[in-house]
Amino acid sequence: MAERIPEKTTKVLMEGPPRLVDIHRFPWKRLAIALVKASGLHNGIWRVRVSFGTSVDLVLNLGPETYPAHLTPIEELQLVPDETVGPLSVDAAVVNPDRQIEIVTRMPGTQRTS
Numbered sequence: 610m611a612e613r614i615p616e617k618t619t620k621v622l623m624e625g626p627p628r629l630v631d632i633h634r635f636p637w638k639r640l641a642i643a644l645v646k647a648s649g650l651h652n653g654i655w656r657v658r659v660s661f662g663t664s665v666d667l668v669l670n671l672g673p674e675t676y677p678a679h680l681t682p683i684e685e686l687q688l689v690p691d692e693t694v695g696p697l698s699v700d701a702a703v704v705n706p707d708r709q710i711e712i713v714t715r716m717p718g719t720q721r722t723s
Contacts, residue, residue, distance in 0.1 A: 641699045644688050651707035656691040656698035660684045 623630050635643065641657045662684045665677060691698045 637697050638699065640686070641688075641697060642704045644686065645699055645701045646705045648688060649705075650688070650701040651705055652702045654691045654694055654698055654700050655688045656695070658687040658689050658697075660687055 637657055641655065644657065645655050660683070662682045664680050664682075666680060694700050
């Protein structure tokens, strides 16, 4: 079973019918950890990268007029290899170590010999 990342939540009052909801916050470092774990990566340094798209359309409505607008949608989040750990990157071996079973080659209760 995957290890859960500790939640960091804030109560926020939503518009419309007033209600309190939990907002789950993911600062960049926590997002990098979550993506490394979700991807099953166990070694290497990985950085979060955001891929943007771009388009121009007639969508900005101000009163009765429509104006051209430049849109920059976030297309996807990516994990890319990096050289050093920084604000957007983590070491997969530290945050998601590969758990291997150690094979015992001696009988229980006996001393290990060097």
